Amino acid sequence: MALHKTRAVVIGRRAFGESDRLVDFYTRDYGKMRGIARAARRARSRFGSALELFTLGEMVFFDTGRSELVQVDHFDIVRPFVGVREHLERLGHGAWAVEVVARLSADRDPHPALFALLVRALTALETARRPARVAVCFGLRAVDLLGHRPRVDRCVSCGRLHPFPDAALDMTAGGLVCTACRPGADAMPLSGGLVGTLKRLRTLSWDEALRLHLAAPLDAELAAVLEGVMARLMGRYPLSSRFLTQTRRSLSMVAEPAPPRP
Numbered sequence: 001m002a003l004h005k006t007r008a009v010v011i012g013r014r015a016f017g018e019s020d021r022l023v024d025f026y027t028r029d030y031g032k033m034r035g036i037a038r039a040a041r042r043a044r045s046r047f048g049s050a051l052e053l054f055t056l057g058e059m060v061f062f063d064t065g066r067s068e069l070v071q072v073d074h075f076d077i078v079r080p081f082v083g084v085r086e087h088l089e090r091l092g093h094g095a096w097a098v099e100v101v102a103r104l105s106a107d108r109d110p111h112p113a114l115f116a117l118l119v120r121a122l123t124a125l126e127t128a129r130r131p132a133r134v135a136v137c138f139g140l141r142a143v144d145l146l147g148h149r150p151r152v153d154r155c156v157s158c159g160r161l162h163p164f165p166d167a168a169l170d171m172t173a174g175g176l177v178c179t180a181c182r183p184g185a186d187a188m189p190l191s192g193g194l195v196g197t198l199k200r201l202r203t204l205s206w207d208e209a210l211r212l213h214l215a216a217p218l219d220a221e222l223a224a225v226l227e228g229v230m231a232r233l234m235g236r237y238p239l240s241s242r243f244l245t246q247t248r249r250s251l252s253m254v255a256e257p258a259p260p261r262p
Helices: 088-104 112-125 131-145 192-203 206-211 216-234 240-255
Strands: 002-016 020-027 031-037 056-063 069-079 168-170 175-177
Touching (some): 002 069, 002 088, 002 112, 020 088, 031 056, 088 112, 088 131, 088 216, 088 240, 112 131, 112 206, 131 206, 168 216, 192 216
Parallel strands (some): 031 069
Antiparallel strands (some): 002 020, 002 056, 056 069
C-alpha cells in the first residue's frame, strides 16, 4: 500500500456507511480522485471541518492500486474559502466551477494547469463583487485547457473569414460556422459583438478579463453561450445552474420594494 501526498480541492462529498465520508477531490498531481475518510462524520473526527466543499488542502492518502477509492489519512487545510460558501451567489458560481471540473475531467488524469485555474477562480470568488464574471472567465479557460477550444476567426467548415452574418458556434464542428455550412439547430447563434469579445478575452490576462467592462446585453449573451457550451460538452446543463437561477430570483424578490400600504 503506497503513501502519497498532494495538494487538493474538495469538489464533492457524501455520507458513506455509518460514520465515514466519501469525498471527491481534484488534485494537483493526480487529477480527479475519490477517497474514503474514515470516521469523518463523528463529532471528534480528526478531519474536523477540513472536508467542506471548496477547501484547498494538503492531502495524504494510501492507494492500494486495487480500487478506484483511496484511503484519506489526513487533509490539512491550506485555504478554506469560507467566503465562497457563506455567500449565496458566490456559492452558486463556485459549485458551477467545481461541477465543470468534475464532469469534464477524467479520473486519475493530472492537469496541473486546470488545478491552478480552479484555485485561482475560488480565490477570486471569495471577494468578488461580480461572481458571474469570475465563473465566465474560469469556464472559458477551462474549455481551452481541456482541449475543446473553439475556433472563432473563421468558418470551420468552408474557411470563410469572420466577420460574416448569422455566425453560429457549433461545438461538434469545433467553432464558428456560417449560414451555408450550419448543420442544424444545435449550433448557437452569436452576435458579431460576442465573437469580438471572445477573441479579446483570449488576449487578456486573468485580472484584465475580470475587469473588462461589457454592456449588459453582451454580458448576458456571453454567459448564455458559455452555458450552452457546457451543456453540449457535459451532455446536460450543469445542475448548479438551477441553484443559480433560484438564487437570482430570491435576490430580485428581496431587492423589490414592498408595495405601499393602503
